[in-house]
Structure formats: structure tokens, C-alpha cells
Amino acid sequence: MDKYAQLLAEMTAAGTLGTEWRSAFERAPRSAFLPNAVWTPDPDEPTGYRRTTLAADPEGWWALANADDVVVTQVDDGTAIGPGVATSSASVPTLVAVMLRHLDVVDGHTVLDVGTGTGWTSALLCARLGDHNVTTIEVDPNLAAEAAHRLRAAGFAPTCAVGDGLAGWPLDAPYDRIHSTAAVQRIPLPWLRQTRPGGVIVTPWGTPYANAGLLRLTVGAPDAASHGRFVDAVSFMWMRAHRPDVPTAAPAAPTAPTHLSPSAIDPDLALETVHAAFAIGLRVPGVRYQHRWDPADPSTTYRIQLTDAAGSLATARHHRWQAPDAVRQSGPRRLWDEVTAARSWWLEDGRPDLTRFGVTVDPDGTQTVWLDDPDHPVT
Incomplete structure (x- = not known):
């Protein structure tokens, strides 16, 4: 049994990967969507990452590809010089399976996949629902072009769009589901307006202090609120427009009294x-x-x-x-x-787990976080 098959068997035995998604993971292995050069954490490197290529280190590359761990595929938005911040990745297979399970799709559902990245989750959705039911959008044109190429090479043909995922993709709306592979601090209003009432949005969600929640939001009618709960603890890269400011050096000495x-x-x-x-x-x-x-x-x-x-x-x-x-x-x-x-x-309040928190989004986009139920907002 090869490493990827072994990983799927372990995920299935653990209950993470259900039968409804197992064949999709088999048809679309993560390795088919990784670039030839990926980035490995290395504290001895100035940026904290070491470039690992399939040509120079095939054993290392395949070990990363088939591990139940994140694979960083871009740093610093693809610029040649930067602080060494991971900006695109192929997500942890177990977490991908968890997110797709919470998406709760059935045959015939249409899905907007926000944050194409490598194209892997788009391929999984295509394998489960069919190409014609999947639209995927990526803000980085270079990543989008590479992902479209890999999707075609693997035999998948979703609608591939380049643009700001926060704005959704109205041309193929409404959707039954929206699936985001990047974290947000607020649910974008276009996502609500492009999802059918009763539809579901699954997205990583966080604050600058703790980018830690996986939100499953059920969309209300156009004149009604949408409600959802945090269903798991996850940490994903931010949507670019929602990234908190990251100081690269200690702030200057304050002029105000300390x-x-x-x-x-x-x-x-x-x-x-x-x-x-x-x-x-x-x-x-x-x-x-x-x-x-x-x-x-x-x-x-x-x-x-x-x-x-x-x-x-x-x-x-x-x-x-x-x-x-x-x-x-x-x-x-x-x-x-x-x-x-x-x-x-x-x-x-009794040390509540994050799964006791939830979010309400009003039709105008106002977002309220609550503990246990919407009548107990977190102020």
C-alpha cells in the first residue's frame, strides 16, 4: 500500500473520511496538484523556509505530498524577497475532509470554492458533484493559471475564475454551498446574497488574536438573518484583504507615557x-x-x-x-x-469550548458573535 492509500485508509478508520468522499479523494490525490517546488519550514533559513523540489529531492517531496500535514506552496505572495510568510498551501488532508463533511453536499448541489490555491479542493468537489456544479475563484492570477492547468491535466473542468473571492462570483450564482479555503474576520455580504436560502457557507473564521474557528453558517432568506456555529478548531491562511497587520520589527518607543x-x-x-x-x-x-x-x-x-x-x-x-x-x-x-x-x-463562563460560540449575520451584513445562542451576544 502506498503512502497516500495508507493515509486514506487511516482517515477512513478514524471516521474522518466518509464513504461519500472516499472515491473523490482516490480520484484526486493531493500530489497531482502540488507544484514541483514546495516550501519546507527550516529555522536555519533567513525566511524560515527551505525550497524543496521534486527534481532535486524526490523522496522529500513525496513525503510531504502524502503526509497528513500542510504543504506550503507559496511564500510572500510569490515575490522574490519577503519576510517568509506562507501565503498559499495545500491543506492538511484530514482538515479538508472535515470541512467537506460539514459542507453537507448532496448530488446536484452547486458549490463556489473560494481560494482555488493548488486546485485540489476544487478537484475533490468536481469528483463528488461533477464539473458543471463547481465554480472556483482565486485572487492570484499566477496561482489560478497553474491550478487550472493541473485541474485539466487531472481530468477536471470546473468553472475557473480569477478575482477577489470576497466578492464571490455572481455569474454562476445562486449556489447551494460556498466553501472557503482561507480565513475571514467577517462573512462577506456577497456570499450571503449569492447563496440560496437554506444553503450553507463553510469557512475558517478568526480574529487577529486567534485565527482558530471553522464556521458553518446556514443562510437565511433575503430579509432574514443567517445563523451558524463554530464546528471545529482550525487555522488557515487569511484572505488577503482580511490579513491583520504583521509588524516586522518591534514598534518604536512610544511618545505617550508608559x-x-x-x-x-x-x-x-x-x-x-x-x-x-x-x-x-x-x-x-x-x-x-x-x-x-x-x-x-x-x-x-x-x-x-x-x-x-x-x-x-x-x-x-x-x-x-x-x-x-x-x-x-x-x-x-x-x-x-x-x-x-x-x-x-x-x-x-465556565471555560467554554469554541464550539459553544456562533455567529449571526443580519441582512445588512452586521455580524454578531454569541455564546450558546443568539440571545447571549459577546460584547
Whole structure:
């Protein structure tokens, strides 16, 4: 049994891959949609990635292709020089199977696949539903052209469009399902308007603090709200327009006064679990974190750094976090105070898993996140 067949057998035995999708995964192996050059994480490289090619390292390339792990296929949006940020990938097979299961398609359904990427999920949808029922859209014209070529070579012919997936693709609307392979911070209004009432949108969803939820949203009538729940914990690359700002260096010293204090909690608890981080992210809008330290003395300088887009900055030191100067905050918001308050709220509500949260989207696009039911919004 080859590695890919073994992977499918393991996914089937685990209940991840059902019989309704097994033949699609067999007809469209992930390896058929990977470029000849992929990117392997490597901390010794300046960008954090090492280029692995099928020609130079066939064993390494095939090991990546048939593993139950993500394969990075583009960094820095394809530019020659960049910070080393993964911007396109072939997703983890297990997660792909989970997302497709939540899509809950039946024969005859039409699907808009947002974020063509390599073309692999588009191929799986074609294998399950037929080419004529699948439309796929990709914002990057180079990725779109490569994916269309691979799809044709593998015997699939969905409608391939180039454009901003946030706008959907109205030419083939309405759809029974919309499937996104990139994370959003808000459900785009065009997706709602291009989905039939009762149809389903499945997309990764997150906040700048925690890109962690898989949302399954049932679309309401044109004059009614749409409701959905987070059904799993996943982390996907952002839609380009929804990417949080990523500082490449520490912010300049603040001109506003800096507030010094001990930390109310061990900074490790701000990211204790994916469920804690997800809940905190809902309560601290626009805030993202990074970890920073002085390489000369990482044990005592390791700290979490919080920033927003309006000039607020906070750092909390892990070493001696109860010292009077362990927390430094400046700007309009006290970001570390917000994070600690958000975690207290999560504790008081019984440490809810992210699957207890959901989203309501009103016809005008207003989005509300709630805990347990729409009558308990997260403010």
C-alpha cells in the first residue's frame, strides 16, 4: 500500500473520511496538484523556509505530498524577497475532509470554492458533484493559471475564475454551498446574497488574536438573518484583504507615557488553550500578539507583545511577571488589561469550548458573535 492509500485508509478508520468522499479523494490525490517546488519550514533559513523540489529531492517531496500535514506552496505572495510568510498551501488532508463533511453536499448541489490555491479542493468537489456544479475563484492570477492547468491535466473542468473571492462570483450564482479555503474576520455580504436560502457557507473564521474557528453558517432568506456555529478548531491562511497587520520589527518607543505594573496573571494563560485564545480574541477587537525576546538572554527577556492598529502597545514579561515593571502599556488602550479581563470573563463562563460560540449575520451584513445562542451576544 502506498503512502497516500495508507493515509486514506487511516482517515477512513478514524471516521474522518466518509464513504461519500472516499472515491473523490482516490480520484484526486493531493500530489497531482502540488507544484514541483514546495516550501519546507527550516529555522536555519533567513525566511524560515527551505525550497524543496521534486527534481532535486524526490523522496522529500513525496513525503510531504502524502503526509497528513500542510504543504506550503507559496511564500510572500510569490515575490522574490519577503519576510517568509506562507501565503498559499495545500491543506492538511484530514482538515479538508472535515470541512467537506460539514459542507453537507448532496448530488446536484452547486458549490463556489473560494481560494482555488493548488486546485485540489476544487478537484475533490468536481469528483463528488461533477464539473458543471463547481465554480472556483482565486485572487492570484499566477496561482489560478497553474491550478487550472493541473485541474485539466487531472481530468477536471470546473468553472475557473480569477478575482477577489470576497466578492464571490455572481455569474454562476445562486449556489447551494460556498466553501472557503482561507480565513475571514467577517462573512462577506456577497456570499450571503449569492447563496440560496437554506444553503450553507463553510469557512475558517478568526480574529487577529486567534485565527482558530471553522464556521458553518446556514443562510437565511433575503430579509432574514443567517445563523451558524463554530464546528471545529482550525487555522488557515487569511484572505488577503482580511490579513491583520504583521509588524516586522518591534514598534518604536512610544511618545505617550508608559504605564508600568505587575501582571494580574501568568502570561502563559493568555494562550492557555485554543479555546481560551479564541474567546479572548472575541473580546479584544483588533488586537494581535507576538512573542519577542533578546537572543542574548531569552530566558529572562521572553515576553508577549500586543498591538492594535491605533497606536496601542503592551508587553508582558514571562520572567518575574509579578514584578512592578513586568507589564508595560501605552497608547489609547490598555491592551494587557483587556486581555486579562477577557480571560476572566472566559473563566467565569465556565471555560467554554469554541464550539459553544456562533455567529449571526443580519441582512445588512452586521455580524454578531454569541455564546450558546443568539440571545447571549459577546460584547
